[in-house]
Amino acid sequence: MNYNWHWGVFLEEAAMNETYLDWMISGLKVTIALGLTSWVIALIIGSILGVLRTVPNKFLSGIAATYVEIFRNIPLLVQLFIWYFVVPELLPFGESIKQMNPFTQQFLAAMFCLGTFTAARICEQVRSGINSLPPGQRNAGLAMGFTLPQTYRYVLLPMSFRVIVPPLTSEFLNIFKNSAVASTIGLLELAAQGRQLVDYTARPYESFIAVTLMYALINIVVMLGMRWVEKRTRVPGFIGSK
Numbered sequence: 001m002n003y004n005w006h007w008g009v010f011l012e013e014a015a016m017n018e019t020y021l022d023w024m025i026s027g028l029k030v031t032i033a034l035g036l037t038s039w040v041i042a043l044i045i046g047s048i049l050g051v052l053r054t055v056p057n058k059f060l061s062g063i064a065a066t067y068v069e070i071f072r073n074i075p076l077l078v079q080l081f082i083w084y085f086v087v088p089e090l091l092p093f094g095e096s097i098k099q100m101n102p103f104t105q106q107f108l109a110a111m112f113c114l115g116t117f118t119a120a121r122i123c124e125q126v127r128s129g130i131n132s133l134p135p136g137q138r139n140a141g142l143a144m145g146f147t148l149p150q151t152y153r154y155v156l157l158p159m160s161f162r163v164i165v166p167p168l169t170s171e172f173l174n175i176f177k178n179s180a181v182a183s184t185i186g187l188l189e190l191a192a193q194g195r196q197l198v199d200y201t202a203r204p205y206e207s208f209i210a211v212t213l214m215y216a217l218i219n220i221v222v223m224l225g226m227r228w229v230e231k232r233t234r235v236p237g238f239i240g241s242k
Contacts, residue, residue, distance in 0.1 A: 009203050010210065020197050027193030028214050034110055034189060035176040035218070041115025042122055042175065049119065050126025051152055064123060071120035077181055079117055084109035084185045102186065110182035110189075118175050125167045129160030162233045169226040176218050190214055 010021040052064035071079070084106070088094040097105060133156060141151035161168075183192035194211035198204045 003205065005206065006203060007206055009197075009201050009206055012201075014200065020201065023193045023197060024190070024210055024214065027188055027190040028218075030107070030188060031176060031179050031190040031214075032218065034107065034114070034179045034182065034187075037111050038114035038118065038175050038179070039172060041112065042118035042171070045116065045119035046122025047126055047157075049123035050130065051157070053123060053127040054130045055148070068120045068123050071117055076113070076117055076178060077184065080110065080113045080181055080185060083113040087112075103188075106182065106185050106187040109185060110179065110187055114175055114178055114182075117178070118171055121171055121174075122168070125164045125171070126160060129164040130156050132163055133159055159235065162235050165226065165230040165233060169223065169230075172222050172226060173219055176222070177215065 010024065011019055014020045014023055049064040049067055052060045053068075055061055087109070088097040088105075091097065097108075100108075137155055137159065138151055141155040142148070146154065179189055180191040182189050183195070186192075188196070190211055194207045197207040201207070
């Protein structure tokens with residue numbers, strides 16, 4: 001391939017005493033912050049909905065099922081546009097949101113979009129984890145005098161979360177990769193910084209190889225962290241145990 005590689009481009013000055021490498025690191029920080037905050041939202045909402053999908057109350061389980069169907073079947077990009085353009089217009093304090101600095105608006109819209117979208121997927125995993133447990137565990141908890149919420153808290157959820165650590169790892173990785181859609185509303189996360197670097201330097205190969213390596217670094221850290229969690233929480237006789 002007749003291409004003159006120039007890896008020193010990252011050390012060249014971009015603007016305001018910043019190098020292009022500073023741009024990439026800034027994008028990496030935004031991606032990590034966006035992924036972690038979205039994950040907290042997704043895990044909380046998804047866990048609650050996953051429990052509701054398994055309770056005997058058909059009304060509550062129906063609400064959770066409706067949430068899952070809506071958020072899983074609307075494209076992520078459409079949801080992002082709804083959070084960014086439509087939701088502020090519907091909220092009573094929408095004017096305050098629109099008066100925030102652009103970065104905050106973009107970050108919050110992307111955070112809630114990724115969080116609620118991923119929550120629908122986590123909901124199904126929590127539901128499947130609870131349903132995979134022997135029925136005797138629920139019955140034993142109730143027979144011991146636990147209420148249904150106590151049975152979930154002390155018996156079912158501790159076991160089901162151990163079972164679903166592997167699929168949760170996959171969702172944790174996906175939330176970082178899905179964060180790239182935030183660039184469509186102007187958020188300068190990792191992928192957007194890579195494109196911006198191409199615009200300024202005309203170095204597409206160096207730029208996107210660097211972006212790829214940074215995403216790979218995030219994935220490696222997440223994989224190692226979740227593998228440690230899986231090893232510490234595995235239960236003999238269940239998925240992921242030896």
